[in-house]
Amino acid sequence: MDPGERRQAVVEAVFRVVEREGLEQASLRNVAAEAGLAIGSVRHYFDTHAELMVFAMTEMRDRMVSRLMVHVERLLDPAAAWTPGGRREAVADLLAEVLPLDEARRREAVVWLAFVTAARTRPELRPQADSLYDGLLTLATRLLEGARRDGRLRPGADVALEARRLCALLDGLTLEAVLHPARLDAPTLLATLRAHLATLTTPGGSP
Amino acid sequence: MDPGERRQAVVEAVFRVVEREGLEQASLRNVAAEAGLAIGSVRHYFDTHAELMVFAMTEMRDRMVSRLMVHVERLLDPAAAWTPGGRREAVADLLAEVLPLDEARRREAVVWLAFVTAARTRPELRPQADSLYDGLLTLATRLLEGARRDGRLRPGADVALEARRLCALLDGLTLEAVLHPARLDAPTLLATLRAHLATLTTPGGSP
DNA sequence: ACCTTTATAGCACGGCCGTGCTACATTCTT
DNA sequence: AAGAATGTAGCACGGCCGTGCTATAAAGGT
Numbered sequence: 001m002d003p004g005e006r007r008q009a010v011v012e013a014v015f016r017v018v019e020r021e022g023l024e025q026a027s028l029r030n031v032a033a034e035a036g037l038a039i040g041s042v043r044h045y046f047d048t049h050a051e052l053m054v055f056a057m058t059e060m061r062d063r064m065v066s067r068l069m070v071h072v073e074r075l076l077d078p079a080a081a082w083t084p085g086g087r088r089e090a091v092a093d094l095l096a097e098v099l100p101l102d103e104a105r106r107r108e109a110v111v112w113l114a115f116v117t118a119a120r121t122r123p124e125l126r127p128q129a130d131s132l133y134d135g136l137l138t139l140a141t142r143l144l145e146g147a148r149r150d151g152r153l154r155p156g157a158d159v160a161l162e163a164r165r166l167c168a169l170l171d172g173l174t175l176e177a178v179l180h181p182a183r184l185d186a187p188t189l190l191a192t193l194r195a196h197l198a199t200l201t202t203p204g205g206s207p
Numbered sequence: 208m209d210p211g212e213r214r215q216a217v218v219e220a221v222f223r224v225v226e227r228e229g230l231e232q233a234s235l236r237n238v239a240a241e242a243g244l245a246i247g248s249v250r251h252y253f254d255t256h257a258e259l260m261v262f263a264m265t266e267m268r269d270r271m272v273s274r275l276m277v278h279v280e281r282l283l284d285p286a287a288a289w290t291p292g293g294r295r296e297a298v299a300d301l302l303a304e305v306l307p308l309d310e311a312r313r314r315e316a317v318v319w320l321a322f323v324t325a326a327r328t329r330p331e332l333r334p335q336a337d338s339l340y341d342g343l344l345t346l347a348t349r350l351l352e353g354a355r356r357d358g359r360l361r362p363g364a365d366v367a368l369e370a371r372r373l374c375a376l377l378d379g380l381t382l383e384a385v386l387h388p389a390r391l392d393a394p395t396l397l398a399t400l401r402a403h404l405a406t407l408t409t410p411g412g413s414p
Numbered sequence: 415a416c417c418t419t420t421a422t423a424g425c426a427c428g429g430c431c432g433t434g435c436t437a438c439a440t441t442c443t444t
Numbered sequence: 445a446a447g448a449a450t451g452t453a454g455c456a457c458g459g460c461c462g463t464g465c466t467a468t469a470a471a472g473g474t
Contacts, residue, residue, distance in 0.1 A: 029432095134390075
């Protein structure tokens with residue numbers, strides 16, 4: 001098996017353990033068992049436990065980023081002829097991609113929350129945690145700047161402040177959906193995001 | 208020393224360890240050392256480690272609730288003659304109490320985040336976690352209903368949806384302030400909350 | 415005075431942890 | 445075919461963990 005694939009398989013095992021039992025249970029032993037490998041085999045690909053955790057968190061971040069990039073590139077495509085309403089929809093779809101709207105994204109959000117909270121007391125994870133927050137903040141800022149350029153942004157809005165407010169809403173919704181899935185289902189999440197975006201933009205229809 | 212005080216002192220030690228090194232380091236040994244006690248002494252007051260954690264989380268919740276209750280009772284005081292603008296301010300102050308605006312509240316928020324995320328995989332902590340979320344949600348709902356009664360709420364607003372949106376913003380701001388204190392200082396937190404409240408209410412001045 | 419209850423302290427066991435190290439098998443290179 | 449490199453597996457050590465249990469001291473009630 002390709003070394004890269006093995007590492008991916010181990011990381012998948014990490015994600016499953018974290019989702020099922022929490023990050024503190026993601027020991028080398030538990031991860032190896034979950035991956036169907038011996039503990040020594042895992043250590044052949046990752047020298048230390050910390051290295052495995054950093055790699056897993058980086059992988060989680062990369063997957064989130066690349067998922068968002070698909071939407072971003074669609075928005076930046078110069079060949080696409082966007083109507084104002086279409087752009088509005090595309091931005092909403094992009095931001096909805098951050099929310100745990102299906103089981104796959106919910107699992108990713110669980111892992112995200114576990115790692116970023118762990119990063120508070122684990123220096124080796126801090127760079128990834130900061131990168132995740134900074135990435136979301138600059139994405140929100142860019143989107144709002146674009147909206148302002150196109151006249152879709154509500155006049156008088158402070159872009160920097162609104163970007164932070166949007167990030168807080170997304171992070172808060174994700175946190176609550178992860179911790180209280182029975183109280184925040186997918187339609188509710190989406191409706192909340194759309195209501196927020198409606199207050200940010202000029203009153204404009206969908207067309 | 209009074210048994211109640213001893214338990215409080217141990218809980219304080221738990222909070223300090225959690226803040227400094229994370230919940231996973233809050234072992235009986237570490238907590239006892241932090242409290243200046245022998246491990247057996249701690250166990251005299253708390254039979255098991257799980258019992259100590261549940262008690263500490265309950266204590267954290269009770270403190271948050273009682274801090275908010277001061278503001279709530281002030282709002283409900285029938286003897287107080289409220290101007291619309293005064294109510295607006297009082298509600299903003301109440302909600303600001305949730306945010307980690309000073310060192311004391313930041314420490315409490317760190318502990319909050321540690322416990323509610325841990326509750327996802329620890330059944331014995333779930334009741335407290337759910338109670339915290341439900342409490343905040345019903346508080347937000349009541350406040351918005353009150354605002355609607357007084358005509359301070361923006362017409363056409365969906366109270367249930369706006370309550371959820373407000374909770375998400377508060378939780379998101381708290382999460383981000385805990386994880387990225389350098390990027391979200393107290394004035395920024397306050398400005399974000401006030402901007403959100405401004406979009407929720409009718410355009411009304413401070414008087 | 416005595417005795418029961420409460421408080422404080424610590425030992426010892428089994429269990430899980432990360433990791434240094436070695437052993438064996440497989441694959442690749444030459 | 446021989447040897448090097450790589451993958452897989454597991455043992456063993458020291459460390460921290462929760463907890464059952466015992467020992468000693470202090471307090472309180474009678």
